[in-house]
Amino acid sequence: MIEIRNIGFEFEDGPTVFEDLSVSLESGQTVAVLGANGTGKTTLLRLLAGLIEPTSGEIRVSGEDDPAVGLAPETPADGLFAQSVESEVAFFPTNRGLSVDERVQDALDQLNIEHLAERDPYSLSEGEKRLVTIAAVLSGNPDVVALDEPTSGLDMSGLDRLGDRIKRIKRTVVLVTHDTDFAWRYADSVVVLSDAGLERQGPTEAVLNDPEFGLEAIGLPTPRPVVWARERGVEPAPTTVSEAVSFLEDEP
């Protein structure tokens, strides 16, 4: 369990991001932190990763003295430094004393980017860079996987591979995003932030498919499958196209 207790954070010469935020993140779950631009999602992730310290309050991770947090940054180029993709992905497992070749191969394979192994990371497209920074985190097998806008720039194939990998990972995954479609399909629970702070927290279905909860009012789109299901009176809302097709085929 990651306990974020009464944290406040303000930039030295900038705005106050959090005043008194308390959130619990269940271990082993995939948690999507959702919010419009500027609601503090990235700041929360940086606090979790220990890159910045809260101005007040504390963050506790139960069961781990010094948990390893792997963070894939919002701008992929910020996380790249090696001369080849392979070296980039090898850095974290090397530092953690893991079996490097196996971990690198596995991470590249899982995200379907083996063909990029020898390439210079800086020569890649934004979507490819993003997959490399995520692979570089997963290869180190951290206790907490922290992903900042992991779906930005990814095509459907990249999204599916990333989502499938996250589903199978036996780690706490905290992903910060405004992509409610991805959260709807892959997150166990969601934390919704607004300018006012914590807006909602709970299981994905209960929060994102609550007709009383106006996501649009806080700058987030209702997940596309939920819109589709509401317009057709379908219950429960599907998570995939094939679920939607099955529902229509089963209709009398």
Place this chain on the structure above:
Amino acid sequence: MSVITVEELTVRATDETTLVRDVSLSIEWGETVLLAGPSGSGKTLLGTAIAGLLADQPGLSVTGQRTRDGNVGLLMQNPRRQLVRERVRADVAFGLENQGLEPARIQDRIETWAEELSATGLLDRKIDSLSRGETTLVALLGALVTDPDLMVLDEPLAPLDDRNRRLVIEAIEALQGETALLVAEHDATTLLSSVDRVVLLEAGRIDASGPPREVLQPLNDAGVKLPFATDVALAQGESPDSVPITEE
């Protein structure tokens, strides 16, 4: 005469990997083109080449012809890279100052476009205090004040929340017809129904090109994100001529 034409454009990396392969493309005056394709298909390279900024990039070898009959503006995928000054108003003025416009006219132009994009409140902010969505709007503003005939927008929507997406989409709609637009996106859900033409790029080549309905199946096959209702109807075997192409 087109606003811009590229012919037989080929881009190679220093390790001889071919990133864009023999692409020829013209954009007509006032036309809105969606440049779709999977990650790494060459959308950014083609958009940057059309904007005339690829030839000088290190690590790339570029061959082919580019002919232009109008001015081109570019919104980069990471728009922070194109903001060079400390404050928004000064940054937006940069392009106009380079054109030698009088200060009073520069300010008029900035105010008019800022109002058009609902970005007046950002003009006196520091660049470093802007959120990602606000940064996109400011970079777009900086390009639009120079009155480009073609605006190239490289994945303008991906990093934006719903509120900022709406602002950018409204800006795109306001420009449509007047200014030619080339919008690179791997996610076609929002713009599919409102563009004149879709060009699908795969592995550096043009794989399909035509009005949205004519290229739905290739887009689907290439993994381009389509409206959920479109995906479901295509998966049910409905004809592309009759499937919905919006979320509703």
